Amino acid sequence: MKNIVVFASGSGSNFQSIIDATQNGSLNAHIVGLISNKSGIKALERAEKYRIPILVISESEFHEYKAYEQQLLLQLENWKADLIVLAGYLRKIPGSVIRAYENRILNIHPSLLPKYGGKGFYGINVHRAVLEAKDTISGCSIHIVSEEYDKGPILEQAKVNVLVSDTPEALAARILEQEHLLYPKVIETYLNTFNEN
Numbered sequence: 001m002k003n004i005v006v007f008a009s010g011s012g013s014n015f016q017s018i019i020d021a022t023q024n025g026s027l028n029a030h031i032v033g034l035i036s037n038k039s040g041i042k043a044l045e046r047a048e049k050y051r052i053p054i055l056v057i058s059e060s061e062f063h064e065y066k067a068y069e070q071q072l073l074l075q076l077e078n079w080k081a082d083l084i085v086l087a088g089y090l091r092k093i094p095g096s097v098i099r100a101y102e103n104r105i106l107n108i109h110p111s112l113l114p115k116y117g118g119k120g121f122y123g124i125n126v127h128r129a130v131l132e133a134k135d136t137i138s139g140c141s142i143h144i145v146s147e148e149y150d151k152g153p154i155l156e157q158a159k160v161n162v163l164v165s166d167t168p169e170a171l172a173a174r175i176l177e178q179e180h181l182l183y184p185k186v187i188e189t190y191l192n193t194f195n196e197n
């Protein structure tokens, strides 16, 4: 069974959907740890509930960025991570980690990338921009993380119709429902490709 490490900075509802999928057997993987840059967030409570090991780590605790990177790499190595899954992680993943886990880091983004990706496009800002542009369709994307923010190869997308009555929050909620369905499925499919090599 492959080992997954999840990174989250917030509520962790996607993290929960991944936990649920491992529990009901639709995702054949072991969540070996959760990494967060913040304490006191709901994602950590979820990890505690399921006895998933936690690392809270922030670059601000380190005098040198390099020491931070090394600590992250060491933890990933200790947990024997096969795949890193970003689930609402709001910090930049260091280049050294991206290079060490090339094609082994996935991210979910709440828009149809390449639209509304990159700097400033996170959380509710994304949905606000979609409504301002009067797009009639939005959705979510799962992509491989590369050193260029939100630009790695897209694995899968789910589309969601934008309603005239939509608020950014209402649209976000409908997209989140699709995220919860899509992410565990894509992770399972992606992990299966590891066995072929």
Ligand code: GRF
Residues within 6 Å of the ligand: 008, 010, 011, 012, 013, 014, 015, 087, 088, 089, 108, 109, 110, 123, 140, 176, 179
């Ligand atoms: C999701 O909308 C995801 O697409 C984005 O951050 C949000 C995380 O939500 N990257 P949650 O913490 O999983 O509830």
